Amino acid sequence: MHRSVRAISLAQSLKSNKRGFNSYSSNANNSDKIVASVLFERLPVVIPKIDPAVYAFQEFSSRWRQQFQREYPETFLKKSEARGTGDYQIDYAPAPRITEADKTNDKRSLHRALDRRLYLLLHGPTFGSSSGKPVWHFPEKLYEAEETLRKCAESALKSVIGDLDHTYFVGNAPMAHMVMQPSEDARKLPSYKRFFFKSQVIATNKFNVGRCDDFVWLTKDEMLEIFPEQAEFLNKMIIS
Incomplete structure (x- = not known):
């Protein structure tokens, strides 16, 4: 019994809402x-280019971190610098930011x-x-x-x-x-x-x-x- 009453009230509510929407649409077409x-x-x-204030902060942060970074042996650093070197060379010129x-x-x-x-x-x-x-x-x-x-x-x-x-x-x-x-x-x-x-x-x-x-x-x-x-x-x- 309760379910049927709820179903009827819900249907009536949806029907009234539909009438309200249709009347609003009609008024909107006529006036608004x-x-x-x-x-x-x-x-x-x-x-975009980095803001000068942001760039200054990044530079400060980089120098601050360098104080506490781990120190590696000299032989290790030389091997790291020599990695990837060879006779080839790639010439790369970035496209200009200012166009014609x-x-x-x-x-x-x-x-x-x-x-x-x-x-x-x-x-x-x-x-x-x-x-x-x-x-x-x-x-x-x-x-x-x-x-x-x-x-x-x-x-x-x-x-x-x-x-x-x-x-x-x-x-x-x-x-x-x-x-x-x-x-x-x-x-x-x-x-x-x-x-x-x-x-x-x-x-x-x-x-x-x-x-x-x-x-x-x-x-x-x-x-x-x-x-x-x-x-x-x-x-x-x-x-x-």
Whole structure:
């Protein structure tokens, strides 16, 4: 008897929750606007330079350990130094950390700022700006009838770079969101929520970016110069 009562109450609860979800979805489509944005990043290609303070500490630690290291006989050290020597010699020159794109300040190239993370920004009209006025923005799309919000984000990025073969979306849930108010020139538009999804560049150093007037790959510091009013939010969302 108790089991049947519990089963009925659980079914009623699930039914009411389903009705609530459907009514919320209907209201969201009619009033609340949702935009899926993609923070598309290229991870560092080379190891960043060591901070001077960290380098000084490592040097101090090395000298400190040398005071207590074991002393080996001179004959043993000579054998160790002679190991691996021969007539051969390998000439190795590491690739430069400063590329041609760095020298020419080519911000449309992924082959720059190799020790930093780069983020894709597009220039063109977007939701929330005045009609036809181009602005800098992330790849984004107004949520309409996609199965999930991540599908909407994938569609936004795919429409810009053509396919998602060299991309990796980190997780199914958004990494951050913010409520946006319309600009002074677009007060007729409703306020909307922008949800950010993270995606990363995989195994390529060039994309054919389209559907925009212009595009750039920027470091976090360069991006904050474009969005100074959102610096606090971006500093919390992007940790680099």
